[in-house]
Amino acid sequence: MNTRKRMTLLAAMMAAAGLMAAGCGERSAERVGTSIDRTTSKVAASTEAAVDKAASAVGDAAITGSVKTALIAEPGLKALEINVDTAGGIVTLTGTVDSSANKARAVQVAQAVTGVVSVVDRLEAKTTG
Numbered sequence: 001m002n003t004r005k006r007m008t009l010l011a012a013m014m015a016a017a018g019l020m021a022a023g024c025g026e027r028s029a030e031r032v033g034t035s036i037d038r039t040t041s042k043v044a045a046s047t048e049a050a051v052d053k054a055a056s057a058v059g060d061a062a063i064t065g066s067v068k069t070a071l072i073a074e075p076g077l078k079a080l081e082i083n084v085d086t087a088g089g090i091v092t093l094t095g096t097v098d099s100s101a102n103k104a105r106a107v108q109v110a111q112a113v114t115g116v117v118s119v120v121d122r123l124e125a126k127t128t129g
Contacts, residue, residue: 089117
């Protein structure tokens with residue numbers, strides 16, 4: 001949330017700079033106001049997009065860490081052989097597990113983590129033979 005405050009401050013500073021620049025020319029007050037409104041809207045939109053993108057990346061990293069922690073805590077799963085990637089709340093599990101039961105359990109554990117939208121199962125069960 002601190003990032004959001006910084007971005008808002010940046011937007012305010014950009015708007016103030018636009019005001020100062022607009023006052024230097026020989027424009028009518030109405031044209032200056034319209035220009036400032038347009039500039040402020042553009043800065044606000046790009047600031048909001050940057051904040052959303054940063055928040056999403058942080059959220060995905062937190063989900064990945066939580067899933068990995070849950071897998072490590074699960075008895076019988078060799079969590080170090082399971083790779084966890086998250087994008088937009090969608091968790092992808094890749095790697096190898098000992099059995100199809102452990103494969104199903106790993107997916108189930110990942111789905112139970114807060115923030116997980118869905119799980120893409122790319123795990124392979126080792127064949128015995």
